[in-house]
Amino acid sequence: MPVGTRGSVKGLTPQQIEDTGSQIILNNAYHLMLRPGDEMIARRGGVHRFMRWNGPILTDSGGYQAYSMADINALTEEGVTFQSIIDGQKILLTPERSIEVQNNLGADIIMAFDDCPPSVDPASLNESRKRLAAQRSGPFRKGYDHATRLREAHERTVRWLERCVRAHRRPDEQALFGIVQGGTDLDLRRASAEAITNIELPGYAIGGVAVGEGTDLIRSITEFTAPLLPPDKPRYLMGVGYERDIVAAVCAGVDMFDCVLPTRNGRNAQAFTPQGRLHLRNSAFREDDRVIDDSCDCEACRGGFSRAYLRHLFMAKEMLGPTLVSIHNIRHFRRLMLDIRRAIREDNWSDFGRAWPVAERGSNPTPEIGSG
Numbered sequence: 317m318p319v320g321t322r323g324s325v326k327g328l329t330p331q332q333i334e335d336t337g338s339q340i341i342l343n344n345a346y347h348l349m350l351r352p353g354d355e356m357i358a359r360r361g362g363v364h365r366f367m368r369w370n371g372p373i374l375t376d377s378g379g380y381q382a383y384s385m386a387d388i389n390a391l392t393e394e395g396v397t398f399q400s401i402i403d404g405q406k407i408l409l410t411p412e413r414s415i416e417v418q419n420n421l422g423a424d425i426i427m428a429f430d431d432c433p434p435s436v437d438p439a440s441l442n443e444s445r446k447r448l449a450a451q452r453s454g455p456f457r458k459g460y461d462h463a464t465r466l467r468e469a470h471e472r473t474v475r476w477l478e479r480c481v482r483a484h485r486r487p488d489e490q491a492l493f494g495i496v497q498g499g500t501d502l503d504l505r506r507a508s509a510e511a512i513t514n515i516e517l518p519g520y521a522i523g524g525v526a527v528g529e530g531t532d533l534i535r536s537i538t539e540f541t542a543p544l545l546p547p548d549k550p551r552y553l554m555g556v557g558y559e560r561d562i563v564a565a566v567c568a569g570v571d572m573f574d575c576v577l578p579t580r581n582g583r584n585a586q587a588f589t590p591q592g593r594l595h596l597r598n599s600a601f602r603e604d605d606r607v608i609d610d611s612c613d614c615e616a617c618r619g620g621f622s623r624a625y626l627r628h629l630f631m632a633k634e635m636l637g638p639t640l641v642s643i644h645n646i647r648h649f650r651r652l653m654l655d656i657r658r659a660i661r662e663d664n665w666s667d668f669g670r671a672w673p674v675a676e677r678g679s680n681p682t683p684e685i686g687s688g
Contacts, residue, residue, distance in 0.1 A: 317342045317374060317574040318646050322351070323367045325646075326579055327639045330369045336614065336647040337654070339371050342574045345417045345426075346378035346409065350402050354420035362422025374574070375423035377414045379430040379495070380555070383527060391431070393472065411479040415492075419485050427521065428480040430495040433469035435529045435537075437462040466499040469524075473497045474511045481515060491518035493552060499524055500533055502540050509544035519550035522570070526555045535564045542568040559588075559652055559675040566656050578649050582642030585630040589648070590672045594623070596641065601627045614647035616640040 318325050318333060321344040325333050333341065343363055348354060360366045363373055382389055382396040390397045395410030414429035438460075477494050484492050494512040498504035513520060522541050525534050538553060542565065545551045552572035553565050562573055578588070585596040589609045594601070604623040608616060616626070621640055629637030652672065659668040669676055 317572070318579065319574055319576045320367070320369075321576075322347045323357075323363060325642075326583060327635065327642055328579075328646075330367065332615070332639075332643055333369075333646065334371070336643060337650040338646060340374060340424075341369060341371070342374045342376060343367075343421065343423065344378070344381075345375045345414060345421060346381045346398075348375075348421060349378070349409075349417045350400055350407070354417040358420040358422070362420075364422065372424040373421075374425040375418045375421055375427065376554075377418065377427040377429040378409050379414075379427070379432050379523070382409075383432040383434065393475075395429075411476040412483040415480050415483040415485075419490065422486075423490060425491045425493060425519070426484075428473075428477045428492060428494050430476060430497060430523055431469040431472040432495075432497065432524050432527065433465050433499055434462075435499040435524055435527050435533070438528075440528075462499075463501070466497075466501050466504055469499075470497050470504050470508045470511075473508065477512060477515060481517075493517060493519040493521050493550075495521045495523040495554070496541055496545070497524045498541075500529055500537060502537075505537065505541050506544060509541060513544070513546055517549070519552060519572075520545045521552040521554050521572075523554050525553065526557055526561075531558075531561065534561055538565045538570065539568040542570050545569075559649075559672065560677060562649075562652065563656065563672075563675045564677065566660075578645035579642045582645040583638040585627075585637065585641065587626075587641050587648075588645050588674075590674055592674050596623060596627045596637075597630050598627075608641070608644050609648070612644060612647060612651065614644045616644040 317340050318338050319342045323343055325341060348357060348363070357363055357366050364370065381398070382391060385398065389399065395408055395413070398407045398409060400407055409429070411429040415426070418426035473495065480492065494515060494517050496505065496508045496512050498508040522538060525537055534556060542551055547569070550572055551570045553570045555575060556562065556565060556573055557575050557577065565573070581588070587594040587596055587608045590611070594608060601623040606623055607620060608623060610617065626637055626640060652675065655668055655671060659665050
């Protein structure tokens with residue numbers, strides 16, 4: 317799913333997104349609640365009509381923001397009190413309010429409000445913002461014990477899911493997915509999966525991955541957790557990721573993915589290819605007349621826009637550069653998924669591996685081409 321956090325996949329029109337073959341996109345309930353407001357969107361017929369997107373939409377609940385902005389929020393059993401990133405106002409987001417927001421937005425799939433802990437001990441995190449938050453905020457104050465934090469988050473996530481189910485006013489129109497937590501503790505992952513799937517829902521997600529742990533841990537957590545989820549319900553791995561992470565997760569039984577990588581990297585002149593990433597600002601592409609990927613049928617490659625031209629757009633800070641590379645990157649991951657489906661149908665993973673070396677298990681998750 318391409319990510320359109322605030323009701324927009326940055327720099328792209330709905331038609332351009334549709335032309336990549338994308339069939340569903342992700343919005344974020346927390347950000348749309350803050351601006352322009354969920355009730356304002358509801359008065360305009362919901363987020364589909366508001367953003368002119370005719371396909372399905374999934375909304376994230378705001379649980380991840382409780383993790384990613386831990387330095388400006390406070391966590392209690394009732395919910396999470398945020399300091400608005402827009403005006404500094406204190407906002408309490410509870411499971412009930414999260415579901416109300418998503419009911420108002422009208423997305424087709426909505427996510428339960430969960431307690432997303434850091435997967436690894438925050439003291440080991442490289443990101444200073446999260447490490448400092450761990451030292452002074454809410455559940456991370458003095459006496460912090462990571463194992464206790466993971467257990468509390470698992471138990472709270474189950475209790476909050478029960479509150480989400482009770483608060484859900486549109487169950488016949490919107491599919492509510494539960495989220496499995498547990499960090500890197502496999503016993504907790506098993507307990508969380510059992511408790512969450514004991515509540516009958518249309519689908520289930522694996523949360524709390526790609527939040528501090530490395531690629532090998534992402535894979536091991538996913539390979540352990542996915543088979544614990546019902547095989548006849550969609551399995552959604554949240555916030556992942558790179559090509560080899562996706563392939564490994566599909567092999568473990570995962571069906572759905574979202575990630576900001578295609579568009580975030582595209583806005584920063586980084587183009588994905590089956591052989592690795594291109595950093596288009598690099599001088600190696602100054603007079604390179606090739607398209608990003610001659611096997612790609614996206615608007616940028618099919619249209620003949622050269623690497624030299626794309627580099628010029630970024631160096632000149634022209635808006636077209638981020639647009640074209642974002643289109644290409646979304647199509648790249650869409651083609652990856654189509655080829656994975658083909659490999660599954662035909663049971664032909666050797667051809668897939670030859671076509672997608674970047675997705676091989678032993679590959680660098682972000683090999684760089686033309687750097688220096």
